Amino acid sequence: MATYLQQLLNGVTLGSLYALIAIGYTMVYGILRLINFAHGDVFMWAGYWVFFLVVLFHLPWWMAALCAVALTALMGVAIERVAYRPLREAPRISLLITAIGVSFLLENLIIVLPWAGGRQKPYPTPAFMTQIYQAGNVRIQGVTIWVPLIAAACLLGLIFLVYRTKVGRAMRAIATDTETTALMGADINRVISYTFLVGSALAAVGGILWGCRYPRLQWDLGIMPGWRAFTAAVIGGIGNIVGAMLGGFLLGLAEILIVAFLPGLSGFRDALIFAILIFFLLFRPTGLLGKPLKEKV
Amino acid sequence: MLEVRNLHVFYGGIHALQGVSLSVPEGAVVTLLGANGAGKTTTLRAIMGLVRPREGTITLNGVSLIGKRPYEIVRLGLSMAPEGRRIFPDLTVLENLLLGAYARTDHDGIARDLSFVFSLFPRLKERERQRGGTLSGGEQQMLAVARALMAAPKILLLDEPSLGLAPVLITEMYRAFARLKEEGRTILLVEQNARAALSLADHGYVLETGRIVAEGPAAELRESDLVRKAYLGV
Ligand SMILES: Nc1ncnc2c1ncn2[C@@H]1O[C@H](COP(=O)(O)OP(=O)(O)OP(=O)(O)O)[C@@H](O)[C@H]1O
Ligand SMILES: [Mg+2]
Numbered sequence: 001m002a003t004y005l006q007q008l009l010n011g012v013t014l015g016s017l018y019a020l021i022a023i024g025y026t027m028v029y030g031i032l033r034l035i036n037f038a039h040g041d042v043f044m045w046a047g048y049w050v051f052f053l054v055v056l057f058h059l060p061w062w063m064a065a066l067c068a069v070a071l072t073a074l075m076g077v078a079i080e081r082v083a084y085r086p087l088r089e090a091p092r093i094s095l096l097i098t099a100i101g102v103s104f105l106l107e108n109l110i111i112v113l114p115w116a117g118g119r120q121k122p123y124p125t126p127a128f129m130t131q132i133y134q135a136g137n138v139r140i141q142g143v144t145i146w147v148p149l150i151a152a153a154c155l156l157g158l159i160f161l162v163y164r165t166k167v168g169r170a171m172r173a174i175a176t177d178t179e180t181t182a183l184m185g186a187d188i189n190r191v192i193s194y195t196f197l198v199g200s201a202l203a204a205v206g207g208i209l210w211g212c213r214y215p216r217l218q219w220d221l222g223i224m225p226g227w228r229a230f231t232a233a234v235i236g237g238i239g240n241i242v243g244a245m246l247g248g249f250l251l252g253l254a255e256i257l258i259v260a261f262l263p264g265l266s267g268f269r270d271a272l273i274f275a276i277l278i279f280f281l282l283f284r285p286t287g288l289l290g291k292p293l294k295e296k297v
Numbered sequence: 298m299l300e301v302r303n304l305h306v307f308y309g310g311i312h313a314l315q316g317v318s319l320s321v322p323e324g325a326v327v328t329l330l331g332a333n334g335a336g337k338t339t340t341l342r343a344i345m346g347l348v349r350p351r352e353g354t355i356t357l358n359g360v361s362l363i364g365k366r367p368y369e370i371v372r373l374g375l376s377m378a379p380e381g382r383r384i385f386p387d388l389t390v391l392e393n394l395l396l397g398a399y400a401r402t403d404h405d406g407i408a409r410d411l412s413f414v415f416s417l418f419p420r421l422k423e424r425e426r427q428r429g430g431t432l433s434g435g436e437q438q439m440l441a442v443a444r445a446l447m448a449a450p451k452i453l454l455l456d457e458p459s460l461g462l463a464p465v466l467i468t469e470m471y472r473a474f475a476r477l478k479e480e481g482r483t484i485l486l487v488e489q490n491a492r493a494a495l496s497l498a499d500h501g502y503v504l505e506t507g508r509i510v511a512e513g514p515a516a517e518l519r520e521s522d523l524v525r526k527a528y529l530g531v
Contacts, residue, residue, distance in 0.1 A: 172387065176386065184397055184444070
């Protein structure tokens with residue numbers, strides 16, 4: 001029973017991390033019909049920002065974390081501004097290739113940066129994340145409590161933003177009809193910048209929390225979580241924000257439960273995740289919650 | 298006053314507008330008539346900044362609109378109910394209307410205009426919380442017009458608001474337009490339905506394959522041979 005509960009909590013923790021990353025994929029896809037391959041690397045950079053700010057600038061952890069969210073969010077905005085916006089009218093494939101290029105750039109920057117280097121770096125994890133709480137015979141680590149709580153707060157904030165504010169309304173409107181949204185008096189470029197800001201900020205929160213759970217930094221750490229979160233977005237119905245959250249939690253839970261109770265399969269977990277991705281793309285491309293996405297006008 | 302002078306628009310090699318000129322004085326209802334493919338929508342799209350003319354000028358009260366982006370043009374005082382309604386199907390009626398007021402910050406004014414469009418189209422009030430996609434075609438057209446009004450435009454652009462509507466709905470729609478006219482609103486009304494448009498408008502233009510071929514006070518146009526033969530079927 002205790003292990004079961006513990007594994008469930010682990011699954012929720014991992015799932016909430018996937019959910020945080022999946023939002024960015026799904027929002028950008030909804031608006032630009034672009035699979036933003038650089039998103040996983042933006043997530044990876046958030047961890048490095050914390051590392052730089054704590055280790056090189058000696059900021060207190062929480063302040064470094066806040067600054068890292070801001071810096072990562074601005075990075076996302078800058079990527080759209082510099083790399084994607086000039087291709088707004090170009091064929092989708094050019095945009096996709098550019099996204100892959102940005103992804104390589106972000107990874108290779110980490111490899112060549114003198115303070116980051118190619119080698120693994122230890123992530124500065126704050127004490128409250130590693131502290132062990134004991135309740136009966138259930139032992140819970142700080143991360144297992146804090147990660148889902150922080151993620152839930154962020155996701156609620158996101159839902160408020162998207163469904164209850166003016167810019168959120170415009171984000172939902174752009175996802176079906178960019179031109180008409182412009183006719184409403186909305187500056188499309190601004191709304192798209194906001195989308196990247198929000199998506200990257202959530203990925204940053206994910207990256208910072210990810211580091212607390214897996215405290216090693218390396219240039220490629222965003223790749224697999226990125227693919228898993230992308231799979232989560234597809235499971236939930238790409239373009240659908242609530243779907244991305246649902247997909248993230250489902251995938252995180254499934255992954256932990258498989259590893260815990262079918263350890264024989266754990267070596268196959270990446271293969272399983274890609275199999276799920278391919279299954280959905282082939283047989284249910286609209287995901288669990290998505291409606292068929294029309295070609296955008 | 299909206300002034301369009303010598304407008305030329307190309308789609309690739311297609312010369313869609315070949316020197317269109319028209320003006321919409323303050324307080325007037327002006328209609329632009331023409332058959333399928335004449336270039337009516339293209340004219341409105343050029344005014345709203347959705348297509349870039351190769352030549353010509355467009356000014357609103359002396360300010361050039363050429364090269365401005367659609368959201369800037371909305372802020373200068375134009376708004377449009379586009380061809381095909383283009384309402385946001387996943388957003389509620391209320392959300393569609395509030396998007397129409399995106400450029401505004403005068404909350405009292407927005408609230409006032411909201412109750413105004415609800416009085417103009419009471420069916421929208423009844424369906425306030427429904428998703429736009431669940432409305433009937435006529436209701437969607439009402440929503441498109443109401444949404445454009447929510448921008449509190451100096452000039453309202455309407456692209457074939459009667460297209461595909463049952464006669465009773467066309468009557469209802471034009472009754473609403475008559476009320477707008479009474480209030481002294483300025484409207485540029487694009488139509489193929491010449492009968493309805495000319496009975497409302499003060500002034501009209503007839504567009505054929507990218508050129509204005511006739512213009513005049515609505516009453517005169519209604520009597521002209523060209524319009525009687527080609528558009529009124531008499
Ligand atoms: N995006 C486009 N690309 C190429 N040609 C276009 C495009 N849009 C319109 N055209 C052409 O330009 C001409 C004018 O079209 P426009 O849509 O302005 O006509 P319209 O008067 O609004 O017609 P309708 O009554 O059918 O709405 C037509 O010949 C049309 O085929
Ligand atoms: Mg048209």
